[in-house]
Amino acid sequence: MSLRPAETRTIPLPERLAAVVDTLGSIVVGKQTPLRLALACLLARGHLLIEDIPGVGKSTLAQALAATLGLQYARVQFTSDLLPADVLGVSIFDPATHAFRFHSGPIFHSIVLADEINRAPPKTQSALLEAMEERQVSIDGNTRPLPDPFFVIATQNPAEQIGAYPLPESQLDRFLMTIELGYPEPAAERELLLSGDRRVRIADLAPCADAATLLAWQREAAAVHVAPALLDYVQALLAASRGAGATASGSAHRGLSPRAGLLLVAASRAWALLAGRPMVLPEDVQAVFPAVAGHRLAGSARAGGPQAKTLLRAVPLP
Amino acid sequence: MKENTAPTPLTRTQLGVLAALLLCAQMPLWAHIDRWISVVGTALVIARLVFPFDRSNLRNLRRWLLPGFALAAAIGIRVEYGYFLARDPCVAFLYVLVGIKFLEARGTRDGALLVCLALFLALTQFFYAQTLLAAVAAMPALLATGIALAVLRTSAAASEPWRPHVRATARLILQGVPIAALLFVLFPRLAAPLWGSPLESGARTGLSESMSPGSISDLSLSDEVAFRVEFSSAPPPPSQRYWRGPVFARFDGATWRPLYKLRSGQFVPPSGRAADYTVTMEPHGKLWLFALEHPTGPPHAPNPDAPAGAATEALAIVTYDQQLLAKAPITQAVRYTVRSATVDTFAALGNDASDNLQLPHGNPRTIEFARDLRARSASDRAYITAVLDWFRTESFVYTLSPDLLDRDPVDGFLFDTHRGFCEHFAGAFALLMRAAGIPSRVVTGYQGGEMNPTGEYMIVRQSDAHAWAEALLDGKWQRIDPTAAVAPSRIERGIGAALPAGERIPYLARIEMTWLKSLRLHWDSVNYHWQRGFVGFNLERQHDFLRDIGLKGAPPWRIVALLAAAAFIWGISVLGFSRLRRSRDDAEVALWRRACRKLARAGLERRPDEGPLAYADRAAVRWPAVAALIKAIAERYALLRYGPAAARTEESVAQLRASVSSLPPARELRAT
Numbered sequence: 004m005s006l007r008p009a010e011t012r013t014i015p016l017p018e019r020l021a022a023v024v025d026t027l028g029s030i031v032v033g034k035q036t037p038l039r040l041a042l043a044c045l046l047a048r049g050h051l052l053i054e055d056i057p058g059v060g061k062s063t064l065a066q067a068l069a070a071t072l073g074l075q076y077a078r079v080q081f082t083s084d085l086l087p088a089d090v091l092g093v094s095i096f097d098p099a100t101h102a103f104r105f106h107s108g109p110i111f112h113s114i115v116l117a118d119e120i121n122r123a124p125p126k127t128q129s130a131l132l133e134a135m136e137e138r139q140v141s142i143d144g145n146t147r148p149l150p151d152p153f154f155v156i157a158t159q160n161p162a163e164q165i166g167a168y169p170l171p172e173s174q175l176d177r178f179l180m181t182i183e184l185g186y187p188e189p190a191a192e193r194e195l196l197l198s199g200d201r202r203v204r205i206a207d208l209a210p211c212a213d214a215a216t217l218l219a220w221q222r223e224a225a226a227v228h229v230a231p232a233l234l235d236y237v238q239a240l241l242a243a244s245r246g247a248g249a250t251a252s253g254s255a256h257r258g259l260s261p262r263a264g265l266l267l268v269a270a271s272r273a274w275a276l277l278a279g280r281p282m283v284l285p286e287d288v289q290a291v292f293p294a295v296a297g298h299r300l301a302g303s304a305r306a307g308g309p310q311a312k313t314l315l316r317a318v319p320l321p
Numbered sequence: 322m323k324e325n326t327a328p329t330p331l332t333r334t335q336l337g338v339l340a341a342l343l344l345c346a347q348m349p350l351w352a353h354i355d356r357w358i359s360v361v362g363t364a365l366v367i368a369r370l371v372f373p374f375d376r377s378n379l380r381n382l383r384r385w386l387l388p389g390f391a392l393a394a395a396i397g398i399r400v401e402y403g404y405f406l407a408r409d410p411c412v413a414f415l416y417v418l419v420g421i422k423f424l425e426a427r428g429t430r431d432g433a434l435l436v437c438l439a440l441f442l443a444l445t446q447f448f449y450a451q452t453l454l455a456a457v458a459a460m461p462a463l464l465a466t467g468i469a470l471a472v473l474r475t476s477a478a479a480s481e482p483w484r485p486h487v488r489a490t491a492r493l494i495l496q497g498v499p500i501a502a503l504l505f506v507l508f509p510r511l512a513a514p515l516w517g518s519p520l521e522s523g524a525r526t527g528l529s530e531s532m533s534p535g536s537i538s539d540l541s542l543s544d545e546v547a548f549r550v551e552f553s554s555a556p557p558p559p560s561q562r563y564w565r566g567p568v569f570a571r572f573d574g575a576t577w578r579p580l581y582k583l584r585s586g587q588f589v590p591p592s593g594r595a596a597d598y599t600v601t602m603e604p605h606g607k608l609w610l611f612a613l614e615h616p617t618g619p620p621h622a623p624n625p626d627a628p629a630g631a632a633t634e635a636l637a638i639v640t641y642d643q644q645l646l647a648k649a650p651i652t653q654a655v656r657y658t659v660r661s662a663t664v665d666t667f668a669a670l671g672n673d674a675s676d677n678l679q680l681p682h683g684n685p686r687t688i689e690f691a692r693d694l695r696a697r698s699a700s701d702r703a704y705i706t707a708v709l710d711w712f713r714t715e716s717f718v719y720t721l722s723p724d725l726l727d728r729d730p731v732d733g734f735l736f737d738t739h740r741g742f743c744e745h746f747a748g749a750f751a752l753l754m755r756a757a758g759i760p761s762r763v764v765t766g767y768q769g770g771e772m773n774p775t776g777e778y779m780i781v782r783q784s785d786a787h788a789w790a791e792a793l794l795d796g797k798w799q800r801i802d803p804t805a806a807v808a809p810s811r812i813e814r815g816i817g818a819a820l821p822a823g824e825r826i827p828y829l830a831r832i833e834m835t836w837l838k839s840l841r842l843h844w845d846s847v848n849y850h851w852q853r854g855f856v857g858f859n860l861e862r863q864h865d866f867l868r869d870i871g872l873k874g875a876p877p878w879r880i881v882a883l884l885a886a887a888a889f890i891w892g893i894s895v896l897g898f899s900r901l902r903r904s905r906d907d908a909e910v911a912l913w914r915r916a917c918r919k920l921a922r923a924g925l926e927r928r929p930d931e932g933p934l935a936y937a938d939r940a941a942v943r944w945p946a947v948a949a950l951i952k953a954i955a956e957r958y959a960l961l962r963y964g965p966a967a968a969r970t971e972e973s974v975a976q977l978r979a980s981v982s983s984l985p986p987a988r989e990l991r992a993t
Contacts, residue, residue: 228965282964320930
């Protein structure tokens, strides 16, 4: 859905945030909604899971986000023999100082792209996911804080592909949103084919923000007003997700947890901030709901997205 | 039917709730309609639950099987009852029909139709009984109706979708009770029902229009209540409790029948001890009203305040033979007040003597015996005494199971078997009188009655049915009860005391008071008050009530104002103050709804889940000319409803109101 900044009675949208959206749009062409969702996810201090086939621009998106926001970026390619130490880092004995020195892993970056996370064995997956939850890493008895902001973009191949370890539900729950990028529109694809790979342009991007600005934006997002009437609506959605029986599809069905409700409100706030609104509207909730609820309802964006949309249709505004 | 217009099929839950509703509606009728019909109708309902019909075999069902079912049911019912267009077969047909309809029900529209049918079916039980039990038995169907309606409207998505509706429906019903009570009391009542409830021939127990051996002893096996009596004076002693009913003067040797002609008579003059009482009579389908021998005036609708004998409309006329006849058959419970003088004689009319001397052929030994005995008696009175003495001294047995006699039954009874019931004694006595030249006839009715220890009223049951005789002596009809000579305890203490041990007597007619009998009497008392207070709340009682609360003859607006005030109080107490207060807070919601309604009438409806800005976007595309206004309305509304409380000012609400008012009318919008 398209949401334009409201003409009247809105706080002025921070210009740099608008610039971020524009810049991102110039790199990842024709993906307005996933881009905004990814940014909203970042503003809501959540982590993002992109579920799609290789080659649709997942890592381009991650790199572009890092570059535009002026954040450090690291990429971990998950493989079947990846060990937790490869992600978190390792202590190595330094003969010069006669002591162990910690070599930090790629996780110590503000934006971490965990590529093809479901190709790694569960042990490695869980090491990453613990770091995501705690925002700190404990190695050899030392607790090391991760940078703030800390944002993990994980990608996974559709579960039906060969060599995939599907993420268990409890770990899927660590991600605020799951989105699909999908194939580009014909016009966007033509532009892509004409101008070549966008990734080379990322290096030339001037950052629109820095870590401190992003933290300020995150605080601002958390302060967006939520009215009782809106909470009524959120609760109606939660109740409907719990009441909806296994009639919609054959899969085992799960209702949304209270934490999912909290995250839904946080994501809606970020979305409202992106739209330049001082308060959350039902439209904001509806915009983020499929991404937030999809993988919680059915275990994957592909299966859960349509379910989430059906649920939205079934719940009238209070 | 095109595939895309096919109704959404009923879910398991909806089917289950509908089945429960139909069973609840069918259940009270089990007591009233034929066994096999109730089994078939209920089996059809259960069959739908047990065998899930999918679309393809449903189509075959609809096309071939169901019309066949319906036809077979109609024919079967016609054969069973022998007729079709009457209450019983039609109710039975409806009973089966809901099952057939349920079998083919597919979508929610079928479901809604079934709810209507079930409601109607649930009402039909009141054709049979309007007791408290019947009202209670209707409750499950009422509750199930609400649940079914709610479940039919719920989307298929919700699991466990019927449980919350139980409570909601119960609450709705309870909330409706005050309104129902108010309307019950105040809604104008008709003096007579618009249509009489159909009455089956022979469906009611009660006295019949002729008397042959066995007709009263059959009745004596029934515990059913004939009528109940409240005495405002002291009740007469048991031996005086003769409730007069049909009188028979024509005898063909076996059966007693009334005279062909019907003439009006006169009430007896007040004398002796007077008894004032009010009778509540169960419907019996005939014209008779029962009164103690002999009434001194016509029966009136009971009116506690009016002085006795005040001029109100008489409910019945009195005939020459002192029967009270109503103007129409008693098909509903009726209440009337009568005053009687407890005397056993009344004056005869002109040709009573000649009308009551006819002798049939046959029974030669009886006639011979009567003439012989009369010849040996000094007077008519002496003859009567002699006959009664003879009854007393011969070994006559008062029994419910006399021997069957086909030729000359009176001869057989008097001289061979000596076993008979009151109709034998009364009939034989009347014949003995006639044979001796004394005009005589048979009177049937009820004798006795039992005081209910709890309700302060007397119950007269069918088992109190009785027959006695009257003889014309010196220009006066004299009551003579030959049964009293044979079995005096029948008159003094009722049939239970008079019958020999081992006879089959109805339970409630037995004289010992057991806890079960006491329980039954208590229950009867509850039912009696139900009948008086609710079922019998008719035009007169409504007038009384209105007069008691000072509204009698009040101008209609006062009643309307009272109703409005009551409705207001009800609304406040049921809907609650909180909702009233919130409605003021939610002025913007009302305004927004107004705008949405206007746009919906203009052809663009808001989806229930559509947010204000999204809807405004759609509307802006549809009506570019007023796009800015529509968007402004949506944004103002969004800010008021979802914005911080500080943004809520009277001014911004006023702005929203002004914007909504400036929307062009739907008519204009539709044109653009």
